[in-house]
Amino acid sequence: MSFDSLPNKDEVDPEVASFIQMESQKAELQAQVHKLADVCWEQCVDRPRDKLDSRTETCVSNCVERFIDTSLTVATRFQKLIQGAGNM
Amino acid sequence: MDFSSPPPGGKMDSATRDQLMSQVKQQIALANAQELLQKMSEKCYKKCISKPGTTLDNSEQKCIAMCMDRYMDTWNLVSRVYAQRLQRESNKMG
Numbered sequence: 001m002s003f004d005s006l007p008n009k010d011e012v013d014p015e016v017a018s019f020i021q022m023e024s025q026k027a028e029l030q031a032q033v034h035k036l037a038d039v040c041w042e043q044c045v046d047r048p049r050d051k052l053d054s055r056t057e058t059c060v061s062n063c064v065e066r067f068i069d070t071s072l073t074v075a076t077r078f079q080k081l082i083q084g085a086g087n088m
Numbered sequence: 089m090d091f092s093s094p095p096p097g098g099k100m101d102s103a104t105r106d107q108l109m110s111q112v113k114q115q116i117a118l119a120n121a122q123e124l125l126q127k128m129s130e131k132c133y134k135k136c137i138s139k140p141g142t143t144l145d146n147s148e149q150k151c152i153a154m155c156m157d158r159y160m161d162t163w164n165l166v167s168r169v170y171a172q173r174l175q176r177e178s179n180k181m182g
């Protein structure tokens with residue numbers, strides 16, 4: 001959800017502004033959980049059974065952690081690449 | 089939602105503000121539920137319906153029910169692990 005089209009910030013009730021900021025942050029986190037659940041479901045869950053077995057739970061948990069590691073690694077390396085290109 | 093005409097000076101009375109806030113929360117909860125619904129339909133169709141027939145048969149319906157439950161388990165687990173990781177990362181930052 002985007003709240004970019006809010007009117008001039010000076011005109012917004014500060015309490016409402018901080019509420020909106022909090023809520024959109026929460027919505028962003030939730031969107032990230034949807035994304036991760038999608039990725040990890042595809043990779044970890046084969047046939048849905050009567051419960052998530054411990055192997056699947058471990059896989060999901062590792063999947064989340066390694067996905068975040070990957071994002072961080074990509075971001076760091078990308079930043080270096082950009083800086084390198086800037087120096088040319 | 090209408091944010092286009094704030095009163096002059098930007099202050100709202102508290103009833104208006106409460107109403108606005110609960111409306112925003114409701115909209116977000118709705119969007120969240122819709123996203124989950126859409127994902128479950130997509131994922132469980134893929135898992136449970138290998139050859140679409142003329143109806144959903146019994147075993148397909150059972151599979152869908154099971155799949156939904158497991159998808160929600162997975163969603164909750166992901167949410168928990170993700171929150172713990174964020175907590176750890178923010179502790180690292182000090």
